[in-house]
Amino acid sequence: MKFYSTKSPDQFVDIKEAVIRSLPADNGLYMPEKINQLSDEFWASWKDMEFAEMGAAVVKTLFADAVPAADLDALVKDALNFEAPTVQLDETTSILELFHGPTLAFKDFGARFMARLMAYLTKDDESDLTVLVATSGDTGGAVADAFLGVEGTRVVILYPKGKVSLLQEKQLTALGGNITALEIDGSFDDCQRMVKAAFLNDEVNETLTSANSINISRLVPQMLYYFDAVRKAGDDLVFVVPSGNFGNLTAALIATQMGMPVKHFVAATNANDVVPQYLDSGDYQPRPSVPTISNAMDVGAPSNFARMEEIYGNSWEDMKANISGYTYNDEQTREAIRAVKERYGYTIDPHGAVGWLAAEAWKSEHPGDHTVILETAHPSKFIDIMEEELGAGSVEIPERLAILAEREKVATPMAPDEAALAEWLKENL
Ligand SMILES: N[C@@H](CCOP(=O)(O)O)C(=O)O
Numbered sequence: 001m002k003f004y005s006t007k008s009p010d011q012f013v014d015i016k017e018a019v020i021r022s023l024p025a026d027n028g029l030y031m032p033e034k035i036n037q038l039s040d041e042f043w044a045s046w047k048d049m050e051f052a053e054m055g056a057a058v059v060k061t062l063f064a065d066a067v068p069a070a071d072l073d074a075l076v077k078d079a080l081n082f083e084a085p086t087v088q089l090d091e092t093t094s095i096l097e098l099f100h101g102p103t104l105a106f107k108d109f110g111a112r113f114m115a116r117l118m119a120y121l122t123k124d125d126e127s128d129l130t131v132l133v134a135t136s137g138d139t140g141g142a143v144a145d146a147f148l149g150v151e152g153t154r155v156v157i158l159y160p161k162g163k164v165s166l167l168q169e170k171q172l173t174a175l176g177g178n179i180t181a182l183e184i185d186g187s188f189d190d191c192q193r194m195v196k197a198a199f200l201n202d203e204v205n206e207t208l209t210s211a212n213s214i215n216i217s218r219l220v221p222q223m224l225y226y227f228d229a230v231r232k233a234g235d236d237l238v239f240v241v242p243s244g245n246f247g248n249l250t251a252a253l254i255a256t257q258m259g260m261p262v263k264h265f266v267a268a269t270n271a272n273d274v275v276p277q278y279l280d281s282g283d284y285q286p287r288p289s290v291p292t293i294s295n296a297m298d299v300g301a302p303s304n305f306a307r308m309e310e311i312y313g314n315s316w317e318d319m320k321a322n323i324s325g326y327t328y329n330d331e332q333t334r335e336a337i338r339a340v341k342e343r344y345g346y347t348i349d350p351h352g353a354v355g356w357l358a359a360e361a362w363k364s365e366h367p368g369d370h371t372v373i374l375e376t377a378h379p380s381k382f383i384d385i386m387e388e389e390l391g392a393g394s395v396e397i398p399e400r401l402a403i404l405a406e407r408e409k410v411a412t413p414m415a416p417d418e419a420a421l422a423e424w425l426k427e428n429l
Contacts (some may be wrong), residue, residue: 001066003030003216006310015066016121019114019217020129022210023199029306030216035257036061043259047231052080054231055224059113062220062258067120075120076221079112084225086232086372089344092363094372095352096229096239103171104378104401105296106248107142109225110218115146117217118209122152130429131155132198133211134191136244136289137164137296138377141171143211144179154429155179155211158191158421161413163291163298165382167401174407182424186416187289189300192245197418204425213247214303222251227260229372235261238366240359240373242351243267244297246275246304248374249323253311256322263369265323268358270294270333275302276325282316293330293385294350296377326358333357337389347386347395349379 002012007028013021018030038046038061046054056076060069067075082102087095101108122129131153133143140157147155157172161183164172173181184191195212199205213219230237239262241249249267256262267275270292278284289300312319328336336353340346348356352375359371379386380397387394397405414420 001064002033004033005029006031006306015063019117019121019215020209022215023196025200027196027200029214029303031307031310032062032216035254036064038259046227051083051224051228052077054227055080055221058224058227058255058258059220062254067117071120075116076113079116079221080109080224082108084228086229087346089340089346092368092370093356093359094229094233094370095346095348095375096225096372097375098225099375099378101142102400103138103141103145104381104398105138105142106222106225106374106376107138108145109221110213110247111139111142111146111211113221114211114215114217115143115150118153119150127207128152128154130208130425131211132158132195132208134158134188134195135164135172136160136188136298137168138381139212140181141168144172144175148175148179149177153178156425157181158184158194158414160188160191161185163187164295165384167381167383167397167405168295169409170404170407171401173409173411174404176410180428181411182414182421183411184414184416187291187300188298189289190416192299192301192303194416194418194421198421198425201422204422204429207429212303213245213250219247219251219254222248223255223258223260226252226255226262230260230262233370233372236263236370238264238266238359238362238369238371240266240268240355240362240371242294242297242355242374242376243269243275244272244299244302246302246308248376250304250307250311253308253322257311266358266362266371267323267325268355269325269327270297270354271327271329272298272300273325273327274300275305276327278316279320279323279325293333293382294354296351297354324362326361328354328357334385334389337386341390347379347390348375349377350382350385351376
């Protein structure tokens with residue numbers, strides 16, 4: 001199995017180049033040369049397998065001979081040591097809880113697998129690896145946790161000053177060791193732009209690798225919880241995906257290309273609604289992001305839109321036949337947090353609340369459809385918002401997060417400037 005850049009479909013690289021280099025020199029995104037179909041044998045037994053076993057079967061099919069099957073098997077099973085349970089709110093509404101990993105967000109699936117795959121692919125290399133990552137809230141914490149203490153690696157996290165929650169910030173800045181945080185005086189888009197510029201800068205990119213969803217290996221394990229939900233709840237589901245950089249939805253699209261049955265996808269966004277607007281108009285206009293209470297989705301130029309276009313052969317009509325977009329503001333999100341609690345007794349985080357609103361909107365137009373809302377992070381990560389809406393003490397903070405809350409924040413301030421990052425990398429790597 002080889003990989004090509006969305007901007008150079010005739011040039012191929014091997015898995016090591018795709019995963020470690022992460023961003024092609026032409027600034028496209030890597031895609032597998034071919035999406036392999038799951039076999040009849042898989043479909044005959046997938047419902048009887050353990051989660052990690054089924055996940056390993058899917059990953060082995062997608063990556064084919066790029067990594068020996070026994071090694072991939074071990075990597076996936078070691079990474080996926082937690083579940084993605086489904087909670088049914090009513091007959092047509094389920095929540096897919098993706099926050100049971102170590103940092104309480106869906107990013108743990110991708111980050112844990114990616115860290116293990118990178119270690120495997122570079123085991124014979126002499127030079128150290130610098131993992132550069134931009135975050136609007138959850139990715140940074142998951143990547144830091146996945147690489148913490150891993151010898152020969154250093155993680156450098158860029159996050160937008162004042163635009164992540166207090167507990168998310170502690171996950172980025174309080175671990176110490178091989179984790180360094182850069183606090184950028186700008187937006188997530190500035191962080192993402194600075195990271196991409198560093199990859200294209202030959203003076204600093206030698207040992208850099210990306211842990212954002214521009215890295216194809218981040219997306220692969222994110223397919224697996226969709227498969228799990230389908231095998232538990234049926235093949236006519238409508239997945240409602242709270243979206244920012246669109247890696248989560250892109251992973252689901254790759255899963256459908258491998259043969260996973262699904263009825264429809266709903267992309268739910270906050271005010272950063274570039275993709276829903278595209279789905280409405282056919283006109284893609286990335287623009288600077290605005291801060292919201294569902295901060296992990298504050299993305300104005302979603303990286304994975306290029307992969308989505310590739311999957312649909314640049315056809316707006318085909319994309320909108322499979323994906324519908326809905327968008328909500330903060331006031332509506334706050335109301336939804338209260339409504340879900342009152343109606344179902346369920347505590348939903350601001351990102352899931354945006355998803356719930358979109359699910360309600362979809363069902364008002366398609367009564368009877370079974371919507372599965374991806375709950376991308378644990379509500380305690382947004383404790384201030386949750387307590388404003390549901391009252392003090394309404395959400396318990398799991399111990400692994402509470403411990404970090406007590407630690408000191410350590411971050412280096414930086415201007416939202418590509419040259420400043422390049423200078424810092426030259427001095428510090
Ligand atoms: N939503 C993300 C932003 C980065 O997206 P990624 O999926 O490309 O890592 C976050 O929480 O940091």
